[in-house]
Amino acid sequence: MIKPKKIKLKDGVRWEVDHYVSGRSSKRLRRRFTKKIDAEVYIKGLLKDNRPSNIDYSDEYKRTLKSEYDFWLTIRGREISPSHLRRVEGIISSVFNIYGDIRIESINNIFLANLRNDLAAKEYSPATINRWTSAITTVLNYSFKHNRISFNPCANFGLLNEVSEEINFWEEEEVKIFLQYANDEYQTQDRWVYLVYLLALNTGMRAGEVWGLKVKDIQFDRSLINIERQLLAIDRKVSSTKGKNIRKVPCNKKLKEELKNYIFLKRLEVNDFVFQTTTKTPIYHHNFRNRYFCKDLKKSNLRKIRFHDFRHTALTLMVEKGINLKVVQSIAGHADITTTMKYVHLLGSSVENVANSFELG
Numbered sequence: 054m055i056k057p058k059k060i061k062l063k064d065g066v067r068w069e070v071d072h073y074v075s076g077r078s079s080k081r082l083r084r085r086f087t088k089k090i091d092a093e094v095y096i097k098g099l100l101k102d103n104r105p106s107n108i109d110y111s112d113e114y115k116r117t118l119k120s121e122y123d124f125w126l127t128i129r130g131r132e133i134s135p136s137h138l139r140r141v142e143g144i145i146s147s148v149f150n151i152y153g154d155i156r157i158e159s160i161n162n163i164f165l166a167n168l169r170n171d172l173a174a175k176e177y178s179p180a181t182i183n184r185w186t187s188a189i190t191t192v193l194n195y196s197f198k199h200n201r202i203s204f205n206p207c208a209n210f211g212l213l214n215e216v217s218e219e220i221n222f223w224e225e226e227e228v229k230i231f232l233q234y235a236n237d238e239y240q241t242q243d244r245w246v247y248l249v250y251l252l253a254l255n256t257g258m259r260a261g262e263v264w265g266l267k268v269k270d271i272q273f274d275r276s277l278i279n280i281e282r283q284l285l286a287i288d289r290k291v292s293s294t295k296g297k298n299i300r301k302v303p304c305n306k307k308l309k310e311e312l313k314n315y316i317f318l319k320r321l322e323v324n325d326f327v328f329q330t331t332t333k334t335p336i337y338h339h340n341f342r343n344r345y346f347c348k349d350l351k352k353s354n355l356r357k358i359r360f361h362d363f364r365h366t367a368l369t370l371m372v373e374k375g376i377n378l379k380v381v382q383s384i385a386g387h388a389d390i391t392t393t394m395k396y397v398h399l400l401g402s403s404v405e406n407v408a409n410s411f412e413l414g
Contacts, residue, residue: 057092068092256302257367
């Protein structure tokens with residue numbers, strides 16, 4: 054039976070696990086851990102490994118974090134959505150700058166814990182930290198599953214507890230004040246800025262969906278807008294929308310008039326992005342936020358919220374206006390109605406007011 058052996062080195066105590074890959078005639082492996090629990094987890098993974106003993110792991114020592122990511126990308130990368138793939142690529146490419154050449158035999162739960170601590174020190178959110186560590190564990194678990202490595206170096210590594218995103222939104226009166234301010238501020242020059250605000254607050258579109266919108270997506274005759282694509286903030290590439298399903302959002306009379314006038318004055322073609330740079334590329338949200346949104350938020354003297362909270366505001370007011378929750382779910386693009394229900398909870402006091410004023414029988 055394999056047991057961890059305590060050894061003393063110049064730099065401290067280590068727990069060593071010495072074993073053969075597949076019988077005494079096979080390659081012998083020796084791994085050391087700073088904590089006994091990590092050595093025990095490693096052994097547990099070995100004992101659970103029921104794969105055939107004739108698998109050759111002779112080149113396992115050559116494996117690096119990058120080599121296993123390349124393998125994952127070649128096979129698994131074809132099966133997932135482009136937007137998700139780009140998010141994972143962005144995270145792992147950042148990891149590669151520091152850890153790309155590290156050998157798999159040097160990766161364990163301590164490695165991941167140290168990485169997590171480094172990210173926390175840089176004030177990354179728990180959700181972002183979990184995405185980093187999950188990206189690594191996903192790749193290495195895939196290699197273990199496909200017999201490229203003889204052990205799972207990420208066995209039993211847990212995730213941080215994530216605090217649910219706080220939902221902020223404006224009341225209807227605040228929305229009116231802001232849109233009036235923007236309407237006055239952008240009468241002729243940069244009128245498109247006002248249109249961006251009007252669009253986001255009336256449809257609940259995400260920022261990436263606003264910047265990915267094309268003229269052909271607007272159905273003026275049906276008062277609808279098709280949401281088919283988004284601009285990814287990570288690499289500024291256009292991709293299919295979250296969930297990969299085309300959905301429709303309402304285009305009311307005021308919004309329709311503004312869009313028609315803007316498209317006519319700008320002489321936009323059907324395949325043009327509605328909001329574009331001088332080179333006809335989509336506008337980058339980070340630039341818009343810094344150049345316009347933050348300034349307008351300050352000058353309007355309203356409660357500070359994020360641009361993404363425009364989406365929360367739109368959906369909350371739809372619920373408050375009594376629009377059927379299934380319709381709001383469809384507009385928002387929520388896969389689960391329970392996600393839409395959170396906007397009902399935000400209106401707790403409003404619901405109580407209904408109880409005091411609405412009575413039948």
